[in-house]
Amino acid sequence: MVGTSTGFAKEQAPCGKRVSGSRYHEDDGSGMLCDDVRYDCGCHSISHQFHDGSCRTRVIRHDGRVLLNQLSAEHAE
Template sequence: MVDGRRHQENDDEGLRIDDRTYACGCRIIRHEFHDGSVRIETVRHDGKVLKDEHSGNHEA
C-alpha cells in the first residue's frame, strides 16, 4: 500500500469520480460518465500529464 489520499463520489445515476493523490504528489483521476464513457488522467508530482485517456462522448 502506498501513502496518500483518495476521494470518491458518485451520483447513483452513473457518474463516478475517483481521485487518488499519492504522498509524492502524483495523481490518478478517473471519471466515469452517465453514458459509460471514461476519462483517466495520470499526472506526475511536478504537474506533467503522463496520460490523458478518453473514451466515448466526453473527449476533449
C-alpha cells in the same frame, strides 16, 4: 452526489514510489463515478465515468508530467 475520502498507506504511485495518500470517491447511483487519488509524493490520478458511459482518465506524475490523458467513449452495440 455523496463523496467519501479515505487515506491509504504505501501504495505504488505513478512515479513508482510506494507512498501514502488519500482517495476521494463519488457515486451518484446513476452512472456518474469520480475517483481522485492524491499521493504524498505529489502524483495524482483522476478517473471520471459519465452517465453516457464515457470515461476520462488522467494520471499526472509529481513533477507535472502527464502520463495518461484519455477520454474513452461508450461503445454502441
